[in-house]
Amino acid sequence: MLTKKQNLYSVVGKKVTRVDAHEKIDGSAKYVDDLAFDEMLFAKMVCSTIPSGRIKKIDKSRALKLKGVAAVLTAEDITGLNKIGCVVDDQPLLAADIVRFTGEPLAIVAAETRAIAEEAAGLVDIEYEPLEPVLNVDESFSEKIKVHPKGNTxxxxxxxxxxxxxDAFSKSHAVFEKTFTINYQEHLYLETQGCIALPENGGITVYASxxxxxxxxxxxxxxxGLPFSKVRIIQCVVGGGFGGKEDVPSEYAAKAALLAYILKKPVKLILDRAQDLMVSSKRHPMKMEYKVGVTRKGKINALKVRALADSGAYTTLSTVVLFRTSVHFGGPYVIPNVQGDIIGLYTNRVPCxxxxxxxxxxxIYAMESMINIICNEMGFDPFEFxxxxxxxxxxxSITSHKIKESCGLIETIDKARKESDYDKRKKEFDKWNADPSKRTLKGLGVSSIFYGMNLGAKGWSFDKAGSHIQISRDGSITLCVGNVEMGQGAKTVLAQIAAEALGCEVSTINFTNADTNVIPDSGPTVASRTTVMSGNALLDAANKLRKKLIDAAAEVLKIRANQVMAKHGRFYNIKDSHQFITFSDLAQKCYFDNIGLSEMGFYVSPKIEYDMQYGQGEPYYVYSYATAVSEVEVDKKTGDIRVNKMTCAHDVGCVINPMLASAQVEGGCAQGVGYAIMENMVSEKGxxxxxxLSTYVIPTTRDFPEVKSIFVEDKSKDGPYGAKGLGEPSLMPVVASVVNAVSNAAGYQFDHVPVLPERVWEALNEKRSRDGESEVK
Structure with a gap:
């Protein structure tokens, strides 16, 4: 469901096939583990086996005696600084005195083969003095034991x-309180963490995922201990990221680079799945205490929230992640009285x-669950509320940000209701559930969200992006941007943006992967910012080139520049489309006329004002919005849950590629369903x-629901062709929507995620006991 823009643009808004599809299908795409170099060594990390303790001794002798071992490095071998923290310098590259979580690296081995490196890592002997660990947020908040000397906050x-x-609660007609908890979620990208480091020209080049x-x-x-100019980073094809390859790869790249720099040989470090699951970052577990006051007419009058987030042993990106939590805990709603405290806490568990x-x-899960409770207890329609x-x-908003533009939230609510056929399905489900002969219960759940675009007030200094466009004499085009393709379809969307601006065909565009020697610092590929940031950076470069091309075309066609139209690989007279010059011929003319067709582009996110002390102002320049409706079916005897259908309405400004936008929504639904009812990371004593994959269970194609995507296009004035981000909003409403649907089916609001079948079974039996029915065995 798209707008009239399909008639306005030649490429934007069209279902263009992914530009990187063939290489990924035929196997020619080169992931980091596909690369090899002469005399390359293989690395393996030696990790802590306890969650907290002092390091008394690291004995390398047995490992070094193994044939084929080139080196075993520890903290004392680091040539620069032993720190790896992305935001706060609280994390060492290799633990030197204390280990703070099970899996923390203490040493790094290099050997001639992967098998030898694996064996040698097992021969490094570590002697510890165990310390009592802090293993949950309540223990951490009490500060009885300090994870770091400065304290646990x-x-x-x-x-x-x-x-x-x-006072606001006292004036509310009804007040609702509930505490929710939510577990880790593992990224589980198809390709594990990996890199290769090469010593070159007195410095280091790293190829990495x-x-x-x-x-x-x-x-x-x-x-x-090198200048940036001596360190070159080249992005390989990335087999999934989801945030797990934002800051974490820095740890592994620095370890491999240290070995390569000292040994003067290429070094490859690839984590196996078990080690990746053990040491890589996760989504923050949280304990969330909610109190909501509502007026008689169904207006949210007051909201009080305290959320304790388990940051793990080190800060990593917790400060910026939890800033976003603080902006979004109240949902996309107008609430006049708000008190929120979002607290990140150190524990002796894996960093998040x-x-x-x-x-x-x-x-979002907690807030939307509260709304589900309110609607059920006060009799409000969930959409109207x-x-x-x-x-x-x-x-x-709850931060007093006055919404000025691009706000399609209400339209997403209306479209989600209509396209899900909610009212009809609700009547059908009520009738189904009233029939005691049915083996299942059916439920519908709703969730609405908003999402601040780009890095926001906390990360504005990183919120920039660069690009480079080069047009060759034959009319073929090479693009390079600083944000990366990791499976989300960024190359295709960005190629469409560039093609629209240049007037060329998408098929003439070739992408080179991000390279720090080519592109200026463009910040991370996170926060659903790639389309907006790299898209605008490409437009900056493309518009410079477009002017040169139009001026050259006007000279050839003997018309004024404002009479030239560029579309589909032709520059033609707007009054006479039969009078034209092809893009390739025009590029050749520019070449022989010594007109340079290579340009850099750069874009900076709009400046915003925000008061960090009280959490008031403009945390982000604009927002995406979404509403999701889930249909679930719950087995009365087993508690097993089946998500049958999801209807998702998203306001993402301009949809650049509707096919890829739908794919993003479908992927977000799959990941959200897994988080809601399946993915249960078990941690015992740290x-x-x-x-x-036999114990950490994720959805398969058999678990995947039917997904219906609807797009609202309330354009943003600062986005390329009005676009906003979709990558993260596609997942965000799913967990709450699914949990609300399961809760409505079971007649019990679940307060912990994931909602596993055994918990549903327990809730159903508890309900039957209260109602006087016989227990299901």
Whole structure:
């Protein structure tokens, strides 16, 4: 469902096939583990086996005696600084005195083969003095044991809006309180973390599977004690990221680079699945205490929230992730009185960091669950309640950000209701559930969200992007941007943006992967910012080239520049389309006329004002919006859950490629369904037990629901052709929508995610016991 823009643009808004599809299908795409270099060594990390303790001794002797071992390096061998923290310098590259989580690297081995490196890592003997670990947020908050000498608080964001919060609750018609908890979620990208480091020209070149080449460049330079100019990072084809390859690859690249720099040989470090699951960052587990006051007419009058987030042993990206949590915990609603405290806490568990949604799915689940409770207990229609409280132009968010443009939230609510056939399905489900002969219960769940675009006030200094466009004499075009393709279809969308601006065919465009020697620092590929940031950077370069091309075309066609139209690989007279010059001929003319057709582009996110002390102002320049409706079926005897259908309406500004936009929504639904009802990472006494796909269960194609995508296009004035981001909003409403559907089917609001079948079975039996029915065995 698209707008009239299909008639306005030649490429934007069209279902263009992915430009990188063939190489991924035929196997010619080169992932990092496909690369090899002469005399290359293989690396393996030696990791802590306890969650907290002092390192008394690291004995390398047995490992070094093994034939084929080139080196075993520890903290004392680091040539630069032993720190790897992306935002806060609280994390060492290799633990030197204390280990703070099970899996923390203490040493790195290099050997002639992967098997030898694996064996040698097992021969490094570590002697510890175990310390009592801190293993949950309540223990951490008490500060009885300190994970770091400075204390256990990573960050504390406050939102204060309106008057006295207790007075606001006292004036509310009804007040609802509930505490929710939510577990880890693992990224589980198809390709595990990996890199190759090569010593070159007195410096280091790293090929890696990464989301941010520039973070890696900084980390390697710091660890080796080299200037940035001596460190080159080249992005390989990336087999999935979801935030897990934002800052974490810096750790592995710096370790491989250290070995390569000292040994003067290429070094490859590829994590196996078990080690990746053990040491890589996760989505933050949280404990969320919610209190909501509602007027008789269904207006949210007051909101008080305290969320304790498990940041793990080190900060990594918690400060920026939880900033976003603080902006989104109240949902896309107008609430006059708000008190929020979002607190990140150190524990002796695996560090948590970026993950698709960036700290928002957890609090969206809690807030939307509260709305589900309110609607069920007070008899409000779930769509009308959301509509009645929804942000719209002129309204103030919980941070008092006055919404000025591009706000299609209410339209997403209306379209989700209509396209899901909610009213008809609700009647059918009520009738079904009233029949005691049915083996299943059916439920519908609703969730609405908003999502701040780009890095926002907390990360504005990183919110820039560069691009390079070169047109060859035959009319073929090479693009390079600083944000990366990791499976989301970025290359295709960006090629469409460039082709629209240049007037060429998408088929003439070739992408080179991000390279720190070619493109200026463009920040990370996160926060659904690639289309907006790299798209605008490409437009900056393309518009410079377009002017040159139009001037040259006007000279050939003997018309004024304002009479030239560029589309589909032709520059023609707007008054006479039969009078034209092809793009390739025009490029050749420019070549012989010595007109340079190579340009750099650069874009900076709009400046915003925000008060960090009270959490008031403009945290982001604009927002995407979405509403999701889930249909589920619950087995009465087993508690097994089946998500049958999802209807998702998204306001993403201009849809550049509707086929890829739908694919993003479908992928987000799959990941959200897994988080809601399947993915249960088990951690016992600081040790992760689910270290394989047989124990950490994710959805398969058999678990995947039917997904219906609807797009609302309320354009953003600052986006390329009006576009906003979709990558993260596609997942964000899913968890809450599914959990609300399961809760409505079972007649019990579930307060922990994931909602596993055994918990549903328990809830159904508890309900039967209260109702006096016989227990299901």
């Amino acid at each position: 990573v960050c504390h964001y406050k939102i204060r809006k309106g008057g006295d919060i207790d 990464i989301q941010c080449p520039f973070y890696v460049q900084g980390a390697v330079a710091t660890a080796l 960091g970026a993950y698709r949604g960036f700290g928002t799915p957890q609090v 959301r509509r009645n409280n929804a942000l719209k132009k002129g309204a103030l 040790h992760i037990k689910t270290l394989g």
